Amino acid sequence: MSSPDVKKFALFVTGTDTGVGKTRVAAGLLARFRAAGMDAVPMKPVQTGCRLAKGRLVAPDLDFCLRAAGLKPGKRELADMAPYCFRPACSPHLAAKEAGVTLSLPVIERAFRRLSRAHEAVVVEGAGGVLVPLNERQTTLDLMIRLRLPVLLVARPGLGTLNHTLLSLRVLQEAGLTVLGVVLNQAKPGRWGRIEVDNCRTIERLGGVKVLGCLRYGAGVQSLFDTRSTRVPGGI
Ligand SMILES: Nc1ncnc2c1ncn2[C@@H]1O[C@H](COP(=O)(O)OP(=O)(O)O)[C@@H](O)[C@H]1O
Ligand SMILES: [Mg+2]
16 A cells, blocks of 8 residues: 555556457556556456456456566456456456447446555556457547556567557557557567667657667567566667
8 A cells, every 4th residue: 555645646558459468558558557656557458368266257467467466466456457358358348238238437446546546556457459349439548648647559560560650659649648668578489689679770860759768579578668678689
């Protein structure tokens, strides 16, 4: 628990797609914050693709972050950390519809505020990308706007990332959100050559943001934002 005079901090981790490394990056950030002595906790507002364990749905992304952070929250906090859990691995709006549930942004916001009051920092991981639908009308972008959080964008480093990353940045910036920067994460084995190096520079130039870190395939989550291991030779 944090005392009232501790400065609060939260951020929203989004990505250009599903599978780009949002969970890995969120877990890395949490681990760094906690190693620095900060009372930081994770939140996954909408989790699809949950597994069933002992009759309860387990949110895999939240689970990964909790393990990386060495946290074992109680039942009530767990419910706030993952307020909406669904079994099918599909878009949140579809999973919710199939379960007969309408995802409510106020419900998510109340859970977030409780976590934020109780802790120094909250690292929120969105589902999929910026315009992933949450219900018939609203998307993850609406949730980010409602929570008014600065955003970190996780993207692929290689071929194809420029369009996805610049599109996502354009939408975030036009919505008036603060973009903290981009992390390029290599979720699959591969080279790091001239394309990846140029992508870093091009995203910074055309996206008007910093590429804060590059996480190579297989690098431990703890190494994120450790400049010695994230600095790519010939890169940023
Ligand atoms: N830097 C990395 N090195 C090795 N595996 C990675 C890396 N980043 C992601 N992965 C793997 O790729 C998959 C997708 O990553 P994840 O963080 O779950 O993406 P997202 O949260 O965006 O869906 C996971 O199996 C994860 O372990
Ligand atoms: Mg994830």
